[in-house]
Structure formats: structure tokens, C-alpha cells
Amino acid sequence: xxxxxxxxxxxxxxxxxxxxxxxxxxxxxxxxxxxxxxxxxxxxxxxxxxxxxxxxxxxxxxxxxxxxxxxxxxxxxxxxxxxxxxxxxxxxxxxxxxxxxxxxxxxxxxxxxxxxxxxxxxxxxxxxxxxxxxxxxxxxxxxxxxxxxxxxxxxxxxxxxxxxxxxxxxxxxxxxxxxxxxxxxxxxxxxxxxxxxxxxxxxxxxxxxxxxxxxxxxxxxxxxxxxxxxxxxxxxxxxxxxxxxxxxxxxxxxxxxxxxxxxxxxxxxxxxxxxxxxxxxxxxxxxxxxxxxxxxxxxxxxxxxxxxxxxxxxxxxxxxxxx
Amino acid sequence: xxxxxxxxxxxxxxxxxxxxxxxxxxxxxxxxxxxxxxxxxxxxxxxxxxxxxxxxxxxxxxxxxxxxxxxxxxxxxxxxxxxxxxxxxxxxxxxxxxxxxxxxxxxxxxxxxxxxxxxxxxxxxxxxxxxxxxxxxxxxxxxxxxxxxxxxxxxxxxxxxxxxxxxxxxxxxxxxxxxxxxxxxxxxxxxxxxxxxxxxxxxxxxxxxxxxxxxxxxxxxxxxxxxxxxxxxxxxxxxxxxxxxxxxxxxxxxxxxxxxxxxxxxxxxxxxxxxxxxxxxxxxxxxxxxxxxxxxxxxxxxxxxxxxxxxxxxxxxxxxxxxxxxxxxxxxxxxxxxxxxxxxxxxxxxxxxxxxxxxxxxxxxxxxxxxxxxxxxxxxxxxxxxxxxxxxxxxxxxxxxxxxxxxxxxxxxxxxxxxxxxxxxxxxxxxxxxxxxxxxxxxxxxxxxxxxxxxxxxxxxxxxxxxxxxxxxxxxxxxxxxxxxxxxxxxxxxxxxxxxxxxxxxxxxxxxxxxxxxxxxxxxxxxxxxxxxxxxxxxxxxxxxxxxxxxxxxxxxxxxxxxxxxxxxxxxxxxxxxxxxxxxxxxxxxxxxxxxxxxxxxxxxxxxxxxxxxxxxxxxxxxxxxxxxxxxxxxxxxxxxxxxxxxxx
Numbered sequence: 022x023x024x025x026x027x028x029x030x031x032x033x034x035x036x037x038x039x040x041x042x043x044x045x046x047x048x049x050x051x052x053x054x055x056x057x058x059x060x061x062x063x064x065x066x067x068x069x070x071x072x073x074x075x076x077x078x079x080x081x082x083x084x085x086x087x088x089x090x091x092x093x094x095x096x097x098x099x100x101x102x103x104x105x106x107x108x109x110x111x112x113x114x115x116x117x118x119x120x121x122x123x124x125x126x127x128x129x130x131x132x133x134x135x136x137x138x139x140x141x142x143x144x145x146x147x148x149x150x151x152x153x154x155x156x157x158x159x160x161x162x163x164x165x166x167x168x169x170x171x172x173x174x175x176x177x178x179x180x181x182x183x184x185x186x187x188x189x190x191x192x193x194x195x196x197x198x199x200x201x202x203x204x205x206x207x208x209x210x211x212x213x214x215x216x217x218x219x220x221x222x223x224x225x226x227x228x229x230x231x232x233x234x235x236x237x238x239x240x241x242x243x244x245x246x247x248x249x250x251x252x253x254x255x256x257x258x259x260x261x262x263x264x265x266x267x268x269x270x271x272x273x274x275x276x277x278x279x280x281x282x283x284x285x286x287x288x289x290x291x292x293x294x295x296x297x298x299x300x301x302x303x304x305x306x307x308x309x310x311x312x313x314x315x316x317x318x319x320x321x322x323x324x325x326x327x328x329x330x331x332x333x334x335x336x337x338x339x340x341x342x343x344x
Numbered sequence: 345x346x347x348x349x350x351x352x353x354x355x356x357x358x359x360x361x362x363x364x365x366x367x368x369x370x371x372x373x374x375x376x377x378x379x380x381x382x383x384x385x386x387x388x389x390x391x392x393x394x395x396x397x398x399x400x401x402x403x404x405x406x407x408x409x410x411x412x413x414x415x416x417x418x419x420x421x422x423x424x425x426x427x428x429x430x431x432x433x434x435x436x437x438x439x440x441x442x443x444x445x446x447x448x449x450x451x452x453x454x455x456x457x458x459x460x461x462x463x464x465x466x467x468x469x470x471x472x473x474x475x476x477x478x479x480x481x482x483x484x485x486x487x488x489x490x491x492x493x494x495x496x497x498x499x500x501x502x503x504x505x506x507x508x509x510x511x512x513x514x515x516x517x518x519x520x521x522x523x524x525x526x527x528x529x530x531x532x533x534x535x536x537x538x539x540x541x542x543x544x545x546x547x548x549x550x551x552x553x554x555x556x557x558x559x560x561x562x563x564x565x566x567x568x569x570x571x572x573x574x575x576x577x578x579x580x581x582x583x584x585x586x587x588x589x590x591x592x593x594x595x596x597x598x599x600x601x602x603x604x605x606x607x608x609x610x611x612x613x614x615x616x617x618x619x620x621x622x623x624x625x626x627x628x629x630x631x632x633x634x635x636x637x638x639x640x641x642x643x644x645x646x647x648x649x650x651x652x653x654x655x656x657x658x659x660x661x662x663x664x665x666x667x668x669x670x671x672x673x674x675x676x677x678x679x680x681x682x683x684x685x686x687x688x689x690x691x692x693x694x695x696x697x698x699x700x701x702x703x704x705x706x707x708x709x710x711x712x713x714x715x716x717x718x719x720x721x722x723x724x725x726x727x728x729x730x731x732x733x734x735x736x737x738x739x740x741x742x743x744x745x746x747x748x749x750x751x752x753x754x755x756x757x758x759x760x761x762x763x764x765x766x767x768x769x770x771x772x773x774x775x776x777x778x779x780x781x782x783x784x785x786x787x788x789x790x791x792x793x794x795x796x797x798x799x800x801x802x803x804x805x806x807x808x809x810x811x812x813x814x815x816x817x818x819x820x821x822x823x824x825x826x827x828x829x830x831x832x833x834x835x836x837x838x839x840x841x842x843x844x845x846x847x848x849x850x851x852x853x854x855x856x857x858x859x860x861x862x863x864x865x866x867x868x869x870x871x872x873x874x875x876x877x878x879x880x881x882x883x884x885x886x887x888x889x890x891x892x893x894x895x896x897x898x899x900x901x902x903x904x905x906x907x908x909x910x911x912x913x914x915x916x917x918x919x920x921x922x923x924x925x926x927x928x929x930x931x932x933x934x935x936x937x938x939x940x941x942x943x944x945x946x947x948x949x950x951x952x953x954x955x956x957x958x959x960x961x962x963x964x965x966x967x968x969x970x971x972x973x974x975x976x977x978x979x980x981x982x983x984x985x986x987x988x989x990x991x992x993x
Contacts, residue, residue, distance in 0.1 A: 061450060061491075068454050072461050078530045081656065082520070082865055083464040083473060087480065089519035091457065093512035094484065100902060101508065104910050114939040130939060136913040141493045153493045159913055163939065188504065189484075190446075190491030 033180070033197075042199050046112030046132075049183070049196045054106050056099065062191035065095060095191055102192040105139050105185045109156070111198060114163050118331070120295070121209040124167035127178045127202055132161040141187040147180065173208040173291065174338035177201065207330040210296035211289065217297045218281050219273065239263040243322045247305040274319045275301065276309035277329075279336075291333050298333075302326035312336055352392050357486040357501070358449045359385050362436055364479040365456035368463040368472060369429055374418050377430045380411070384437040399441055408438055429462045449490040456483045467620075468656060468863045470855065481505060511902055518894035524887050525867045542621050543771050543792055545582045545594035547750055549732045549740070556727050556748070558789035561619055562773060563627060564856050566784040568613040572629065574775055576666055578795065578807065579627040579787060581772035583645040585681055587761075589689030590736045592754060592769045600644040600678050603671030603804075607633045611663045617859045618658045624650045627772060627787075629664035630807065636660050644678075645768070646670060646805075659864040672804040674766060682766035682799065690737040690758060697762035707765050707800055714759050715813040718752060721745075725815035749818070752810040753794040766799035770807070774818075781846075782853035917981055918970040921988045925963050928991060929956075942968055959991050 040053055058066070069092050076084030114128035133139050133156040140155040144164040154162045170176055184195040239252055242262035252263040277297050284290035294310075301308040302323065309319035310329040315336075317329055363385060370378050391398060399407075411434040412422065419427035436455045439448060460476045460483075485501040542555070542562060584592035612629060626640050626648035639660055640648040674682075685694070700717075704710035717723075722745055729746040733739040737758045740751050747755075753769045760767035774793035776785035795809040811818055874882035874890060915923065926936055934952055936945045946964040950957040966984040 061447075064450070064454070068457065072458070074530065075461060075465075077526050079465060079656070080525070080866065081464055081468065082863055083468045083476075084461050085523070086516065086520050086862075087457075087461055087464065087476070089523065090480070090509065090512055090516040092519065093515035094508060096515060096899070097508050097511045097902060100906055104906055108910070108912075114937070128939065134912045135910040137910050138499070140499070143493070159915070186491065186493065188491065188499075188508070189487050190493075 036197050037180075037199055040197065040199065042201050044201070046110050046130075047198055049106050049109045049111065051107060054103055054194055054196050056103050056192055056194040059186060059190060059193045061189075062095070065091075065191050069095070095189075098189045099192045101188055102185060102194045104137075105187050106142070106183065106194050106196055108135055109133060109139060109142070109183070109196075111181075111183060111196075113200060113202060116202065116204040118205045118207055118327075118334075119170055120207045121170050121173045123170065125170050125176045125204040125206060127166040127168065127200075127204060129164045129166060129181065129200075130161055131156050131164060131183070133158060135159075139185070139187075141185055143184045145182050145184065146178065150184075168204075170206045172288075173206050173334045175203045175335075176206055177203050205331055205334050207334045208288070208291040208295045210299045211284075211292040214293040214296040215283060217275050217277055217301075219275075239265060247303070250305060274307050274309065276311055276319060278311040279313065280311075287337065291336065294333055295330060298326060298329050348395075352389075354449065354486075354489055355392050355443065356389060357482075357489050358443070358452050359389060359440065361479065361482040361486040362440070362452055362456050362459075364482050365459040365463075366433055366436075367479075368466070368475050369433065369459060372426065372466065373430055373433060376414065376418070377433055381433050381437040384440055388440045388443070398444070404438060404441055407441070411438065425462065425465055429459070432458055432462065446490045450487065453483050453487050453490070465656075470858055481509060484509065511905060514901060515895060515898040518891065518898050520865075521873060522870070522887055522891035522894055524884055524891075525870065542623065542789060543581050543625075543773075544623060545584070545625075546591060547584055547593075547754075547769065547771060547794060548591040549736050549747070549751055549754065550729070551750060555789040555792040560789045561852065561855070562621075562787045562789050562791070563616050563618040564779075564784050564786055564852075564859070565776065566615045566617075568615070570610070570612065571778075571785070572612055572666065576629070577775050577785075578630050578793075578809075579773040580630050580632070580646065580770060581625055581627050582623075582770075583643075583647050583797070584769040584771060585645065586684065587686060587754075587758065587769075589686040590732075590734060592757075595681075598677075598681060600675065600681075602642070602644050603673065605631060605633075605646070605671070606669040607631060607665035607667070609665050609667035611665050613661070613663050615659060615661045617856065617864065618654060618660070620656055620658075621654045624653050626650060626654075626658075626660060626662075628662045631668035631670060632662055632664045634661075634663040657859050657863045659859070669803060670805045671799065672802075674799055679766050679799075682768055683761050683764065685758065685761050690735045692738045693741055693755070693758055694762040696741070697759040700759075701763035707763075707798075710763055710765070711760065711798060711808060714756060715808070715810060718756075718810055719813045723747075723752075723814050725811070725818065749794045749809075749811040752814060753796050756808065756810040757796045757798075760796065760798050768797050770795055770797050774809075779849045779852055779856075781849050782856050784856060786852055918967060918984060921981075921984050922963070922967040925960075925967075925988045925991055928988075929960075959987060963987050963991065 036055075069088055072084065072088040072091070075081075076088055110132040112130045112132070114130040116128065117126050119125050129144055131139075131142060131144075131154065136158050138155060138157050138160075141153040142156065142162075142164075143153045144151045144166055146166055146168060148169065149167060151164045151166050154164055156162045166178065166181065168176055168178065178200055181198040181200060182195050183198065184193060186193050239255060240263065242251060242264045250264045252265050255261070255263045275297075277294050279290060279294060282290040282293045282297075284293055298308065298310070302321075302325070305321060307319045307321040308325070308329070310317040310332060312332060315332055317325075317332065319325075363382070366373075366378070366381060390396070412431070415422055415427055415430050415434065419430060421427050422431060432455055436452055436459075439451050439455070443449060443452065457480065460480055463472055463476050466472070481502070485505040488501040488505055582594055584594055585598075586593050586595035611633060614629070616627065618626065626635070628635060628648055631646065632642070632648065635642075635648055639658075640650045643649050697714075700713055701710045704713050724746045725748060726746045727748055729748065729751065730744045732744065732751075736751075737755050740747055740755055757767045757769050771792070771794050773787045773791040774795075775791050776787045778784075779786055793809075793811070795807060795811065797805050797807055800806050870887070871882050874886055877890060879886045879890075914920075922942075929936070929949065932953075934949055940948070942964045946961050949960040953960075963984065966980055966987065970980050970984065
């Protein structure tokens with residue numbers, strides 16, 4: 022659903038000017054919460070006006086009391102709607118870098134220091150909104166804001182609105198955040214890629230005495246190592262995740278080089294590189310990366326995967342895209 | 345997309361609220377309307393549960409046309425309160441047939457609130473309020489349920505709505521007290537048919553006896569000063585000039601110039617609070633000298649007639665004079681009307697009357713002799729007289745000889761007219777129960793009465809109550825006394841000391857106050873209220889000022905109330921200790937991220953500051969144990985607090 026009911030650029034830039042950029046955690050104070058009646062609220066007002074006219078015309082005091090009670094109820098819900106946002110603390114939680122074409126997920130933590138639960142809070146960007154969440158009194162909830170990506174590089178979360186229509190949907194209160202958060206988008210791994218060119222002999226960037234042939238011993242597990250190497254029996258006994266190491270024929274450790282990647286243009290060559298990295302990391306293999314002006318020495322593991330993909334994403338990165 | 349169970353629950357809430365809003369109307373809605381709406385409600389709920397397909401647009405349009413046609417057929421109109429309410433109810437049923445999304449629910453709930461308003465247009469008594477208040481509440485709770493966007497946890501709709509309505513109450517009260525009222529109305533008064541008991545512009549033998557057993561309050565009177573003695577408490581209502589031999593009626597057709605009235609004696613000032621009658625008459629003591637001219641005008645036969653039927657509680661002040669000479673001059677046309685008898689009917693009565701008049705010396709003497717006949721011969725006062733034949737007066741005078749006020753008034757008036765004396769029947773109320781708790785007089789339907797008014801050359805229209813000749817107790821102490829004799833009821837209902845009687849009087853007093861303070865609160869009372877606030881001659885600007893100030897105060901109160909509710913709660917001791925631990929680490933540059941669970945954070949501390957690993961882990965584990973395994977509570981807490989106190993990186 023489209024978030025901004027008043028998409029006026031002027032209003033948005035006015036809000037941006039008066040609030041300034043937001044970094045870290047932001048407490049939603051009175052000054053930055055806006056409130057307007059919704060369409061339902063306007064319809065409610067029209068209904069109340071009709072009831073008022075009828076009651077006045079017939080000098081029906083109980084009708085008047087009913088009308089005034091409902092009008093006061095609307096005022097109470099306006100206050101409650103405003104308070105539903107007030108003093109909430111919105112802060113940055115994690116982001117998970119996606120591959121181009123997937124959604125970038127910006128997490129926002131909403132903490133409620135007050136003594137009343139806050140219900141139906143919707144966080145949204147210009148493009149899409151997250152599912153409503155409720156935050157218990159004194160509790161905290163995390164909202165996933167998904168931002169669609171098309172190409173590699175940086176995505177910026179420029180503007181977030183936190184909206185609520187609770188309790189009756191008669192009013193809509195919202196607060197605008199300008200977190201200026203960025204998330205890196207990895208190049209999309211090519212669907213099919215030729216195998217990487219063989220590593221240049223055993224004297225290349227280095228080899229490890231590791232292979233798949235003979236069991237050599239146990240070592241600590243690191244994320245990214247293939248699950249079939251995990252010593253499940255040892256885990257059942259000791260509760261620690263260990264990985265079986267095998268020794269075998271020396272396997273040359275590949276160093277993926279952009280210059281050797283096939284492809285028509287830079288983007289498709291980067292895609293092929295991404296495919297190689299993802300596959301190698303999936304196998305638990307060690308690998309290195311060479312880009313013009315950058316060399317990452319070979320290593321196994323998730324951290325290496327992240328580092329190398331980030332390098333690919335940032336290599337002559339396109340201009341950042343605002344989310 | 346809602347899960348089906350929640351969708352059903354929402355529908356059930358909305359439907360229940362709608363049916364509740366419809367309940368007060370079931371008394372007056374045509375039975376087919378009620379039946380149709382209830383059937384649609386039941387069908388729609390079943391359809392939701394079983395996953396049946398809802399009818400398409402074609403069917404709905406067809407049903408809408410049929411419903412409108414049905415309303416026109418049974419109400420002959422589609423405007424007015426009755427037809428309007430029926431249409432509203434049918435519209436709700438139709439809407440229910442296509443209810444899927446929240447917007448449809450909202451329309452239903454709005455219709456429900458309009459039905460509540462309509463219920464108040466029908467009646468403003470406390471019973472209606474007791475019914476409508478929970479309905480309004482239920483409707484708002486249904487709206488809360490529908491307006492929820494999240495699937496997550498949330499407050500209980502009924503309780504939350506109750507709390508909000510409570511918070512809305514002060515503002516509503518301020519608005520009610522000070523919102524400017526208009527004089528008159530934008531458009532006409534509501535018209536609706538209602539089965540009200542009470543006097544009408546017609547009287548047939550037996551009519552009033554139905555009323556005599558009815559304890560419903562007709563009106564209440566508060567006297568400003570002295571009370572008239574019981575024998576003078578004649579509250580004039582409809583004056584019946586036309587007689588067809590069986591039924592007396594008012595006769596709308598004729599207009600006569602207003603006769604002169606000379607008033608004398610010490611006047612009585614009083615305020616009448618009249619319950620809805622559905623009739624166009626006000627009641628006043630004979631002879632009324634002052635009344636609100638905007639409300640009613642006096643007709644040539646001294647009734648107070650309103651422009652519209654009295655369909656809601658009405659309050660008016662009046663002044664009456666015990667002595668009067670009314671209509672000393674009688675026009676030929678009026679004399680003709682007041683002597684009119686249906687030709688050929690009640691021949692024996694006319695014959696008797698002529699004989700008695702010839703024997704008497706004057707009109708007055710003749711009247712006395714007729715009263716003496718009622719008193720001395722075998723006439724009985726009873727509320728259960730036998731039915732009368734077509735010539736009702738003949739049958740009464742010569743056969744049954746049992747009857748109550750209506751019979752005697754009818755017979756007496758007929759005899760007067762037969763003897764050439766202008767006479768008419770006057771309906772109204774006589775007497776009244778004194779409520780010592782509230783200090784006012786209650787006139788019940790059981791006080792309904794009928795008497796005669798004859799025109800005498802020297803005193804004009806003169807009241808003669810033939811019932812007084814047969815049963816003088818009826819006039820002094822009420823119909824029960826006349827029926828059962830004085831002693832029987834001395835300690836009973838009419839006696840005035842029993843517990844039940846007292847409770848009844850207290851309840852009636854509550855009702856009277858309700859009428860005075862709530863139902864009848866108007867511009868005048870608003871001005872009184874402003875005067876109490878020190879405004880000399882309050883105008884609308886003063887009203888706006890007070891309204892503004894009052895609303896400001898109410899809003900400030902509301903704001904404070906909410907702020908108190910939303911205030912941050914103090915964390916419990918374990919959390920407070922753990923937070924102190926976090927603050928101390930923060931000062932040393934180790935910051936817990938919002939998404940980091942305590943154990944993850946402890947692991948990070950371990951990596952970043954191995955020197956702090958041991959106390960940090962101990963504190964974290966103690967904190968978690970207090971959170972999730974509070975069995976060892978006190979000891980762990982003391983330990984945790986001590987560790988945090990010593991933790992000073």
C-alpha cells in the first residue's frame with residue numbers, strides 16, 4: 022500500500038528540514054508525530070454531524086448525549102492514537118545484504134518504555150510496508166523492512182514512516198525517520214557459469230593439506246563449513262559442534278580473478294565471480310579473490326565469502342539507490 | 345488476508361451489535377421487517393462458517409427493491425420515523441449480505457448507531473437508556489475489533505472500549521451542558537404511530553375503564569405555592585361536543601370565536617411534565633389563565649391544543665384560576681352545536697328528560713334533579729359495567745344502571761341537551777397522588793375522568809360532575825376508594841405508609857428528576873446554569889466561552905489521565921541491576937545492540953574484553969535465571985546486585 026497520503030514533496034522536505042537526519046536510536050517525541058483523521062474518521066464526523074442535526078432539531082437530549090459521547094470518544098481515540106506512537110524508541114537493528122534481485126531487509130527495533138502496550142504499528146518505506154506489530158508494555162519488537170533491489174551496490178534506507186491507526190482507525194498518526202542507513206547488495210550469482218579456471222599449480226596463492234579422502238582429526242566448527250563434515254556423533258556426546266578434517270591429495274586453492282572471468286560486460290563477469298564464490302563457500306572450500314587493485318588472500322568460511330562478495334559489490338559500484 | 349476464524353469472529357461481533365441496536369425497535373417495527381433482518385443475520389453467520397457463496401449484485405438489487413416496496417406497502421411512505429427505521433434496519437440486512445471487508449463492517453456499525461439515535465426519538469425514559477448504553481458500547485467494541493490491522497496480540501475490545509467511553513464521559517457532559525441549543529427546529533417534528541394509552545378525542549362507553557386499571561404516569565405536576573383542594577383538581581383535556589348516540593367525539597370541523605373568560609380567585613402556579621401522549625392536547629386545571637403561547641393555543645372550548653402530537657416528554661408552566669365565568673354569551677351557532685343530538689336515538693332518555701325539565705323550575709333545578717336521580721335511585725359505580733346497546737344512554741338509564749364516570753357524564757349531558765340546555769362532555773384527569781418524597785402530584789391513567797359542562801345563562805359554562813353524585817369518594821380520594829369503600833385500602837396501596845408504596849414513590853421521584861434534569865434540559869435551564877456561574881445576562885458568546893473553558897479542562901484531564909496510564913513503569917530489581925551493568929559497560933565503550941540477546945552480548949564482551957569475561961558471564965547468567973527460573977528469587981537477586989555493585993571496569 023502506498024504510504025504517503027500527502028505525497029507532496031514540499032511537505033516531505035519540510036519535515037526533513039525540521040527534523041534533521043536520524044542516527045542510532047530515536048525516541049518518537051511529540052514534536053515529530055503527525056496526526057490526521059482517516060477517511061473512516063471523516064465518515065464518522067459526517068455521521069456525527071447528521072446525528073447532531075437530528076437531535077437538535079427534535080430537541081432530543083438523549084440523542085444529543087449520544088452524539089456528544091461518540092464525539093468525545095473520537096477525541097479520546099485521537100489522543101490514544103497519538104500516544105500509541107509517543108515515547109516509542111526506534112533504533113537500527115541488523116541488515117542482511119541480499120543478492121541483487123532479492124529484497125534488502127532493514128530491521129528496525131521498536132522499544133516501548135511505557136506501561137501500555139502499543140498496537141498495530143506499521144513501518145513503511147515509500148515502496149512497501151511491513152506487517153503491523155504490537156509491542157508489549159516495557160517490551161520490544163523488531164520490524165523487517167524489505168526493500169526490493171535490482172542491481173548490486175549500496176541501497177539506502179532514506180525515509181521510514183512509522184504509522185498507527187490504533188485504536189478505532191479514525192485517526193492516523195505517523196512519525197518520519199530519516200535513518201540514512203545503507204545496505205550492500207551483492208551481485209546476482211550467474212545462473213550457470215563455467216568452472217573457474219584451475220589454480221596455477223601448487224605454487225600459487227598457497228595450498229592446504231586438506232581434501233576429502235582420509236579422516237585426519239576434529240577441529241572447531243566455523244560457520245560456512247559443509248554440514249556433511251560435522252561430527253554429529255561428537256556433538257551428541259559433548260554438545261560441541263566439531264568438524265571432521267580429512268587429509269588427502271593436495272587440492273589447489275583457487276583465487277578467482279576478474280580478468281579470467283568470462284562474460285560480455287563487467288556486470289556479467291561479476292555475476293560469474295559471485296557464482297564461483299557462492300559455490301566454493303558452499304563446499305566449504307577455501308578461495309581467494311583478485312580484482313584490479315585488490316587482492317584477498319585465500320581462506321575458507323562465511324567471513325571470507327562476505328568479504329569477497331562485498332568487494333565485488335563495491336567494485337565500480339553504481340550510484341546508490343534510495344529506497 | 346484474515347484467517348477464517350478471526351473473520352467469523354469479527355462478523356459475529358458486528359452482527360451481535362447490530363441485533364442489539366435493533367432490539368428496542370422490535371416493539372414497533374412490522375413483524376416481517378424484524379423477521380427478515382434476523383433471518384439475514386443468521387444466514388450470513390452460517391454462510392461465513394460454512395463458506396457459502398454470498399449472493400451476487402443482481403440478487404441484492406432485487407432484494408433491495410423488494411424491501412423498499414415492502415416498506416411502502418406496509419407503511420404507505422418511506423419517510424417518517426417508522427418507515428425510516430424500517431428502511432434503516434432493512435438496509436443493514438442488505439449490507440450484511442455483501443459484508444466482506446472492514447469498510448462494510450463500518451457501515452453496519454454506523455447504521456447501528458443511527459438505530460440507537462432512533463430509539464431515543466421513540467422514547468427517552470431510563471429503560472431505553474439502560475438498553476441503548478450497552479448497545480453503543482458493543483458497537484464501539486465491534487469497531488475496535490474491525491479496525492485492528494495486526495494479527496498480533498491486542499487489548500480486549502469490550503474492556504478497552506469501556507475504558508475509553510469512561511474517559512469520554514467528562515467531555516460529553518460538558519458538551520451536553522453548554523452546547524448551544526436552537527430555538528424551534530430545522531424541519532418538522534417526528535411523526536410516528538404509537539400505541540399509547542391515555543385519553544383521546546373520542547369516548548365510547550367503556551373506554552375510560554380500561555385506563556382506570558392502568559397505573560402508568562400521565563403527567564406530573566409541581567406546584568409553586570398552594571395546592572388546590574382535591575375537589576377542584578379537574579385537569580381539562582379533550583372537550584367532546586359531538587354525539588352519535590353511542591360515541592362522543594371532539595369534532596374537528598367547526599370553528600367558533602373565542603368566548604370571553606373572566607378569571608377570579610387566588611391563582612395556582614404549577615409546572616406540568618407531560619409524558620408522551622401522541623395527542624395534540626395539554627392538560628391544565630380549570631380555568632387556565634396563562635400557558636406558554638408558543639407551545640399551544642386555547643381553543644374555543646377552552647382546551648390547550650398543540651400544533652404537533654406530543655411524542656416526547658414535554659414540560660410547561662401554567663397558571664389557573666379557581667373562579668371563572670367563561671362564555672357568558674353563547675352564539676347561535678355554538679348553541680346549535682352544543683344541543684345537537686342524533687335524531688331518533690335514545691328516545692326514552694329524551695322523553696324522560698323533557699318530563700323532568702317540565703317539572704323543574706329552572707335549568708339549574710333540572711340539573712339538580714337529574715343528579716338527585718343518580719344519587720337516590722339504584723345507580724351503581726363500577727369499573728366493570730355490562731356492555732351497552734346501540735342506544736347506549738337508554739340502555740344505561742333504564743336497564744343496566746351500572747357504570748363509571750364516562751356513563752354518567754354521557755347520560756347527564758344527553759339529558760341536558762334533550763331539555764334544551766347546551767352541554768358537553770369534558771375528558772381529563774381528576775385528583776392525583778401526592779408524592780411526599782419529590783413534593784409533586786402524580787396523575788396516572790387511572791385518574792382519567794369524564795364530566796359534564798353545561799351552559800347556564802348567568803354563570804356561562806359550568807362544570808357539573810355527575811359521578812360525584814353517585815360516588816363522591818371518587819372525587820375526594822380516587823377510583824379505588826369509590827370502588828372498595830374507604831376503610832379497605834387505608835393501610836394498602838392508597839393508604840400512603842406501606843413499604844411498597846414508599847418504594848413506588850421513590851422510584852417515581854427518580855423518574856421525575858430524570859425528566860426534569862435530563863430529558864427536559866433546555867435553553868432556559870442552560871441559562872440558569874450560566875447564571876449560577878456568575879453571568880448576569882448570558883448570551884451565546886458566554887455560552888461559547890464556558891463551553892471552551894469546560895472542554896479545555898476536560899481535555900487537560902484526559903491528557904493527564906493518559907499520561908499517567910502510559911507512564912514508564914519502574915523496572916523490577918533484577919532488570920534495574922542488569923541495566924546498571926549495561927550502563928557501566930557502555931561507559932567503557934562496549935555497547936549492547938538492540939537485537940543482541942544477553943548471552944550473545946556476554947559472548948561479545950568475552951571477545952572484546954577478556955578481562956571482564958568472568959563477572960560479565962556471571963551477571964548475565966544470574967539475570968537470565970531470575971528472568972526465566974525465578975524459583976531461587978531472593979538469593980539470586982542479592983547476589984546479582986552485589987556483583988553489579990562490584991563490577992566497575
